[in-house]
Amino acid sequence: MSKADYFNHMTHDKQDPNPFLAIYLDQSIPFNEEAKASYLKDCSSRSRQFLLPVLRPLSRLLIILFQLYKIIIPKAFTSSKMLHRFLYWGMKTFVSPDANYMILRHFYLGSEILQFIRDNIPGVQVEMNPLKPTNLEPIKDDLFLIHDLNLYNFVINLNKQLREKNMEVMKQEKLNFDAITSSRIPIEGMPNRRSNFLDLMTAIECFTPVYQFFLTDNDFWRATNSLQLDETIGILASKVIGSNDRLALINNKHPMVPLSTLRAGFRLVLHGLATEQLHALLVELKHKQAA
Template structure:
């Protein structure tokens, strides 16, 4: 890719209409300027999308199910350590923290005890704070929340006891010359492995969990009296189960959603602390 930025890239770098932290935007802008993204990603997404649907088809057949969570996590972490760019790894680590904070805020301010403690700071820590646990914690949180009350607006001050503000200096990643693969290409490579090494219902649940973004926005919007939050949710209608079609975009938009929600709530927290 040319070192000269296009007019569009300059425009989105200047646009701060959507609440998202500057640190996250800088990581994303650098990631999309990765030359490998424009060469390798289209090929990887095309090839692995076909392979994903083939694996999905066979996993849906009435055959004995198997999973290999530990092998899955070790493979992903090894690949991240050696081949995924620093920026993409930092975005992945941020995602654990943003979603954990959002779910904990929701639980704390609706009187529920369940807390999510997935805040890895290194690639190695993702072995324990795994992607599988990340999905299961989301489902567990909603199971504990239950039905949404008619009137859930909470009067400030809000509770932040479980909130962990993100500090980029806490993310420790050893830089290697081979770390050249961007965020979206890495996901294209991972999605087939997830489908293969999770049981069919585990994988189906994981790719449908994105649609809870709308439910999260509705619930938090009612707490802080801000109905505009649902505008940030690209993935919607969790009762309509989907397959792996368009998975890359839905996954990416889920990441943007959590960053938007985190930035909104973090600004609210800082405002409350200064009052």
């Protein structure tokens, strides 16, 4: 059974309509149907309903305490390798299959979006480092950290070339969609034991202070500030496409105004949704151009 069947077979009770069914059926926002079903099914879990309200304030308290700790001992216990092995263990042991599926999709789609932008700016040659994990194993190889570095390096290297060559990002009459996968993303089945119960948002809130603890203060600030590059990537894509009507869907805005790390977990979820929506739009445009 496909992930979408969960909602396609759901009974509609007019006296008690399911809010997630309403969002799933709504097509005003571009979103891959399987991913949308996975995300909304995950949001409707008991973990999201009952655990998140308890764990979120505790998580944010830990972020404050670790920030004070980092001021006193800035580089104690820092290890990206240990962090990613812990994340791998935590995702494999506690995170729900739908949440893990969405996390791996994010790396895959993010790499495709950056390559799409690069491919549609004639005259630039930006070296890419695509991340396309199909299972949890690559997480142990600094996957989250490399994802952030890729984003910064792409923005820096692209804009250096644009400045050096006195170029502007312009609308392309015929778009190059070679980077965009319009078929199913080949992600393998995720662990599905009784312990795999944490929904995406609760898992992110739990892992954020762990992320902070094992990274230097500079690395954690850089990682959280990367979320506000959503608007930068959205603007680049809109210039290439020649339309900015979907930029209103981006919630992590203005990279020149750094935000507190306290809401990093919530903003990370918004970052993932922005990536899904932009990629879905590119798939939609790819089909239209092919037709």
